[in-house]
Amino acid sequence: MNKQVDIKKLSPKDFETDQEVRWCPGCGDYAILKGVQMTLANTGATPENTVFVSGIGCSSRFPYYISTYGFHTIHGRAPGFATGIKLANPDLDVWLVTGDGDGLSIGGNHMLHVLRRNVDIQIMLFNNEIYGLTKGQYSPTSRPGLITPSTPMGSVDAPLSPCVFALGAGARFVARGIDTSLKELPVTLARAKDHKGASFVEIFQNCLVYNDNVFGEFTAKKTAKDTQIHVKHGEKMIFGKDVIKGLRFNTEKFGLEVVIIGENGITEDDILVHDETNRHMAFMLCELESPDYPVVCGVIYCNPAESYDKAVQDQVAQAKRDKKADFNALLRRGRTWTVE
Amino acid sequence: MSVQSTQHVNDDVTKLESVVIRFAGDSGDGMQLTGSQFSVATALEGSDLSTFPDFPAEIRAPVGTTFGVSAFQINFGSVEVSTAGDEPDVLVVMNPAALKVNLNNIRKGGMIILDEGAFNAKNLKKAGYETSPLEDESLAQYNVIRLNITKMTVETVKKFGLGNKDSLRCKNMWTLGLVLWMFGRKRQPIIDSLAQKFAKKPDVANANIAALNAGHAFGETAEMSSNLHRYQINKYEEEAGIYRTVNGNQTLCWGILAGSQLADLELLLGSYPITPASPLLHMLSDLKEFGVITFQAEDEIAAICSAIGASFAGKLGMTTSSGPGIALKTEAIGLAISTELPLIVVDIQRAGPSTGLPTKTEQSDLFQAVWGRNGDAPIVVISVSTSTDGFDVGIEAVRLATKYMTPVMILSDGYIANASEPWKIPDINDYEAFPVKFHQDPEGFHPSKRDPETLARVWAKPGTPELMHRIGGIEKDYDSGHISYDADNHQKMTNVRRAKIDNIAHDIPLQEVSQGTEGGKLAVIGWGSTYGSIHQAVKKARKDGLDVSHIHIRHIWPLPRNLEALLNSYDKVIVAEMNVGQLNTLLRSQYLLDSVLLSKVSGQPFKIVEIHKAIVENIGDLK
Ligand code: SF4
Numbered sequence: 001m002n003k004q005v006d007i008k009k010l011s012p013k014d015f016e017t018d019q020e021v022r023w024c025p026g027c028g029d030y031a032i033l034k035g036v037q038m039t040l041a042n043t044g045a046t047p048e049n050t051v052f053v054s055g056i057g058c059s060s061r062f063p064y065y066i067s068t069y070g071f072h073t074i075h076g077r078a079p080g081f082a083t084g085i086k087l088a089n090p091d092l093d094v095w096l097v098t099g100d101g102d103g104l105s106i107g108g109n110h111m112l113h114v115l116r117r118n119v120d121i122q123i124m125l126f127n128n129e130i131y132g133l134t135k136g137q138y139s140p141t142s143r144p145g146l147i148t149p150s151t152p153m154g155s156v157d158a159p160l161s162p163c164v165f166a167l168g169a170g171a172r173f174v175a176r177g178i179d180t181s182l183k184e185l186p187v188t189l190a191r192a193k194d195h196k197g198a199s200f201v202e203i204f205q206n207c208l209v210y211n212d213n214v215f216g217e218f219t220a221k222k223t224a225k226d227t228q229i230h231v232k233h234g235e236k237m238i239f240g241k242d243v244i245k246g247l248r249f250n251t252e253k254f255g256l257e258v259v260i261i262g263e264n265g266i267t268e269d270d271i272l273v274h275d276e277t278n279r280h281m282a283f284m285l286c287e288l289e290s291p292d293y294p295v296v297c298g299v300i301y302c303n304p305a306e307s308y309d310k311a312v313q314d315q316v317a318q319a320k321r322d323k324k325a326d327f328n329a330l331l332r333r334g335r336t337w338t339v340e
Numbered sequence: 341m342s343v344q345s346t347q348h349v350n351d352d353v354t355k356l357e358s359v360v361i362r363f364a365g366d367s368g369d370g371m372q373l374t375g376s377q378f379s380v381a382t383a384l385e386g387s388d389l390s391t392f393p394d395f396p397a398e399i400r401a402p403v404g405t406t407f408g409v410s411a412f413q414i415n416f417g418s419v420e421v422s423t424a425g426d427e428p429d430v431l432v433v434m435n436p437a438a439l440k441v442n443l444n445n446i447r448k449g450g451m452i453i454l455d456e457g458a459f460n461a462k463n464l465k466k467a468g469y470e471t472s473p474l475e476d477e478s479l480a481q482y483n484v485i486r487l488n489i490t491k492m493t494v495e496t497v498k499k500f501g502l503g504n505k506d507s508l509r510c511k512n513m514w515t516l517g518l519v520l521w522m523f524g525r526k527r528q529p530i531i532d533s534l535a536q537k538f539a540k541k542p543d544v545a546n547a548n549i550a551a552l553n554a555g556h557a558f559g560e561t562a563e564m565s566s567n568l569h570r571y572q573i574n575k576y577e578e579e580a581g582i583y584r585t586v587n588g589n590q591t592l593c594w595g596i597l598a599g600s601q602l603a604d605l606e607l608l609l610g611s612y613p614i615t616p617a618s619p620l621l622h623m624l625s626d627l628k629e630f631g632v633i634t635f636q637a638e639d640e641i642a643a644i645c646s647a648i649g650a651s652f653a654g655k656l657g658m659t660t661s662s663g664p665g666i667a668l669k670t671e672a673i674g675l676a677i678s679t680e681l682p683l684i685v686v687d688i689q690r691a692g693p694s695t696g697l698p699t700k701t702e703q704s705d706l707f708q709a710v711w712g713r714n715g716d717a718p719i720v721v722i723s724v725s726t727s728t729d730g731f732d733v734g735i736e737a738v739r740l741a742t743k744y745m746t747p748v749m750i751l752s753d754g755y756i757a758n759a760s761e762p763w764k765i766p767d768i769n770d771y772e773a774f775p776v777k778f779h780q781d782p783e784g785f786h787p788s789k790r791d792p793e794t795l796a797r798v799w800a801k802p803g804t805p806e807l808m809h810r811i812g813g814i815e816k817d818y819d820s821g822h823i824s825y826d827a828d829n830h831q832k833m834t835n836v837r838r839a840k841i842d843n844i845a846h847d848i849p850l851q852e853v854s855q856g857t858e859g860g861k862l863a864v865i866g867w868g869s870t871y872g873s874i875h876q877a878v879k880k881a882r883k884d885g886l887d888v889s890h891i892h893i894r895h896i897w898p899l900p901r902n903l904e905a906l907l908n909s910y911d912k913v914i915v916a917e918m919n920v921g922q923l924n925t926l927l928r929s930q931y932l933l934d935s936v937l938l939s940k941v942s943g944q945p946f947k948i949v950e951i952h953k954a955i956v957e958n959i960g961d962l963k
Contacts, residue, residue, distance in 0.1 A: 072812025084649025319628030
């Protein structure tokens with residue numbers, strides 16, 4: 001694609017709408033909205049060529065607050081709409097906003113297929129491990145035992161991990177971010193936007209009304225350095241306040257382990273280098289959970305392949321080259337006879 | 341075989357006005373191919389014709405069983421033919437099960453050509469016969485022609501060295517050869533298509549062609565010694581023009597594509613395979629040169645959602661399905677209504693409820709089409725009445741969808757989807773174009789801005805500078821398009837959505853009387869695929885001097901604006917439909933009309949006699 005010369009550089013503010021934002025005060029969605037507006041401004045997005053599509057839920061109100069084109073659709077089905085939009089006009093930059101209920105419960109099937117097909121869109125899944133808009137029922141990412149109006153004795157559902165799901169579905173871009181980490185989130189989202197094909201970004205989002213602080217264990221700013229690791233391709237996966245913790249591959253356990261450089265003879269050489277094109281590594285990184293492990297953020301997997309919409313457009317272009325679009329001739333194809 | 345008109349041309353050729361032939365055999369016997377090839381040969385001879393493929397839902401049901409029987413019926417003649425015929429004059433059966441299933445439909449005194457080679461103990465048992473019908477009196481009233489088609493076919497194709505299975509597969513072509521000879525149809529078009537179909541397997545092609553020729557030769561040589569005869573059916577006097585045969589799915593597919601061309605829009609079909617609508621997906625997938633994009637989605641819901649997404653992005657979105665699939669799409673149709681986007685929804689109806697009878701026909705989705713959504717959610721509903729009608733219906737659907745920014749549902753059904761008829765091929769240039777103009781002007785723009793006349797909202801597509809906007813399924817403010825929970829606004833928006841659709845009654849043709857007079861004693865009202873049967877029944881009754889007319893409704897919603905007055909101009913009105921009274925209920929509720937229902941839900945189309953009987957009974961009551 002040609003670089004566009006910015007006539008007037010837009011600021012994050014230019015991506016705000018005049019709509020009154022209707023999330024609960026203090027909701028993590030506010031921070032994400034800001035992060036997305038920053039991303040759009042930073043990447044020189046053109047509002048008229050950008051479309052935000054969403055399903056139903058708190059997160060799905062998102063399009064109303066972004067001054068691009070927007071489509072607030074029906075519960076769980078945003079991937080279908082986004083696919084249609086992208087197929088209809090591949091020049092549009094399409095973003096899909098969904099949540100853990102919308103995207104993984106009612107819309108789980110569509111999420112699977114949009115990732116598998118590799119439609120060139122960005123998918124932001126706001127994971128708050130709860131149903132917000134319907135007033136606090138457990139979701140497919142809620143932890144077992146969670147007491148909610150529909151699970152008064154605690155949830156007995158096994159939860160799923162959005163990023164592991166995405167990788168399993170064949171996603172070729174999987175990343176993670178945290179609502180309030182506004183330094184890292186726009187960088188991750190910019191990578192997602194840049195990626196050709198379906199980009200899946202799980203964003204840990206705090207629902208302070210129904211599931212407050214559910215991610216506190218690893219999002220608390222004070223301890224973040226020891227509970228999170230922001231991976232970068234080609235760099236050693238070292239983290240911690242003192243920058244001495246690292247992830248090492250343990251061949252006996254066939255998995256990752258946290259080690260401390262300088263202890264038990266461990267040196268920097270033992271620490272794994274992040275390879276974002278390695279799917280096995282991506283699975284292992286996505287499966288790390290606090291408190292035993294740092295929660296992995298940033299671009300975990302990026303391994304581009306031709307996008308579905310591109311392949312579809314190519315076939316149409318080829319058919320247009322090879323065959324003449326003559327409608328009258330079409331009707332006369334095959335056996336005909338003439339009555340005088 | 342209309343006996344009244346039978347006339348001997350010479351000793352061995354009998355002239356007929358029309359004939360109904362039914363080919364029946366096991367699913368694996370190739371009856372659909374036989375029937376469709378015979379139709380092609382017949383059409384090329386200039387007969388009018390109508391076909392009815394009647395096959396089971398299973399792809400290959402257990403061999404020899406009654407539920408595995410597949411049949412293809414064709415009615416053709418030198419007179420106007422508009423149904424596949426009530427009763428076959430000639431029944432061709434390839435095994436005992438096919439005889440058992442079809443015997444009670446055949447005309448008394450009709451001809452049965454059967455492959456006695458297939459009437460062995462095993463097949464008789466599978467068909468549930470205790471004694472062979474060839475041995476008792478059960479076929480006494482028919483003219484039975486017993487031929488060992490199996491044996492003769494195997495002998496004919498021996499020299500091609502095919503296996504036993506492939507050899508037996510040629511039986512249908514042997515039979516077809518014989519029937520072609522009987523009715524004076526040419527073999528060449530079929531030979532050509534066999535050569536093409538089996539181009540990669542020349543042995544199979546040659547064996548099939550040899551079997552076809554052998555069947556034909558058998559007729560010629562056995563004529564004297566058996567009770568085989570030849571029949572002559574003259575050409576049907578059609579308007580001048582170029583013709584082809586088409587089924588209802590083809591014309592509908594081409595009609596919608598034609599509509600999109602006239603609207604200057606490219607088409608995006610989001611679909612999910614389902615009987616009997618899948619052929620639309622197949623056909624459009626092979627029309628990419630017209631810019632058509634087809635998306636086989638993961639389910640019915642994603643299919644329609646992609647179509648709506650495409651319409652939002654400035655293409656014409658379309659989705660195709662049958663009753664159960666339409667049920668799944670219902671919520672999304674509501675969104676298209678709420679966001680006022682053009683959308684074509686095709687419902688090729690089949691017998692329900694639930695999975696019902698996937699390969700059998702019914703017209704029982706009318707309520708689903710007109711009323712089947714949450715909220716007050718009006719859309720346009722148009723029905724297809726014949727195999728050729730789909731073309732104009734498709735164009736009309738696109739015109740209304742784009743002009744009024746609304747979903748349009750097209751109701752066709754399994755019968756016309758598969759039935760073929762000759763079609764005078766139209767010229768796209770004879771149709772008036774209705775190019776869509778996307779909104780461009782930022783001055784005073786908001787997404788709910790409407791055309792004061794059509795009440796259609798503006799269509800501004802993403803990519804247009806300065807028209808960025810958000811739409812969705814939450815109620816929108818009438819004056820700004822922003823989300824609104826205001827009570828008065830919801831009333832106003834509900835009213836305008838309704839008025840917009842009601843208003844379309846002024847933009848569709850007045851209801852015509854398809855046969856008969858405006859006003860009179862009795863009218864038979866139909867919609868959709870019942871057209872042919874009603875047409876012929878009314879024709880017959882009028883010939884007998886009965887005061888009956890036929891009204892066939894294309895526009896189910898909104899209804900034509902003169903329909904109420906028209907219906908009130910008859911002493912009595914019968915509504916004939918293949919459901920338990922859906923149009924009837926709709927008309928009664930709209931017009932407080934005291935109509936009489938003629939209902940049939942057997943998975944089979946109406947017979948002419950069934951409608952004729954209702955006409956006679958109801959006219960009798962009026963005296
Ligand atoms: S309910 Fe929770 S997720 Fe929804 S807006 Fe309120 S805080 Fe945010």
